[in-house]
């Protein structure tokens with residue numbers, strides 16, 4: 001029996017008048033069925049006064065609430081599996097073109113993407129870069145190997161590693177998660193980074209497509225595995241990311257929790273049994289998009305809860 005948490009990175013976004021949000025536009029028949037059969041909530045993943053971001057939101061969802069900004073560079077280093085030796089320190093640096101940045105030989109540079117890198121420098125080194133993230137606090141060891149975090153390489157997995165979770169780095173998220181569920185892992189966390197990445201590219205359609213794909217390829221197979229093996233499934237976002245601006249958003253996020261045991265006696269949207277969760281295409285034609293949904297607008301009147 002596994003408690004599974006799927007984190008759709010940056011999935012929510014600010015609601016602007018009648019304009020549908022990405023979660024409202026996406027074709028998410030499984031998520032919609034979970035919302036119908038489960039509990040929809042509104043979660044504060046960004047503590048008051050902290051900047052919204054995965055380093056904060058995922059930490060809160062994993063059970064550690066930081067009281068100051070988290071050290072992004074420490075997360076990136078842990079994500080790469082790097083140990084920072086005594087006398088050296090890591091900096092996360094963002095730049096429009098990292099190829100154009102020049103560092104002296106004593107700086108160890110690890111590219112993280114087209115616009116970001118990790119620089120490891122002698123302690124106290126005057127790193128001259130406008131794009132260097134400020135230092136922050138390092139996550140404490142609050143988890144153990146009863147929590148497994150599945151995701152693509154990156155800072156989210158670095159955070160999980162620093163918190164003490166077992167980390168599975170993979171691009172085949174659902175396959176890895178289903179193996180863990182079948183093996184009875186107590187807590188399985190799956191990090192889906194694609195909605196946030198699309199929103200940072202300011203590509204609203206790509207964000208919608210990423211959410212639709214996550215529903216089909218990740219949430220569907222996991223819901224089917226929970227149905228077979230028992231447990232609970234929660235889906236939420238770590239923070240919002242606005243695809244119009246590419247900026248993170250600190251507003252509370254929508255969440256859904258589904259427990260097949262608890263919902264077994266409840267009426268389902270189209271009188272079918274829960275195994276239909278394994279066939280999202282069929283559910284899509286069943287018109288399950290009316291009523292309760294895991295969207296920003298739907299949760300807007302709910303009380304704000306801690307995760």
Ligand SMILES: [Zn+2]
Pocket residue numbers: 010054196197200241248
């Ligand atoms: Zn982001």
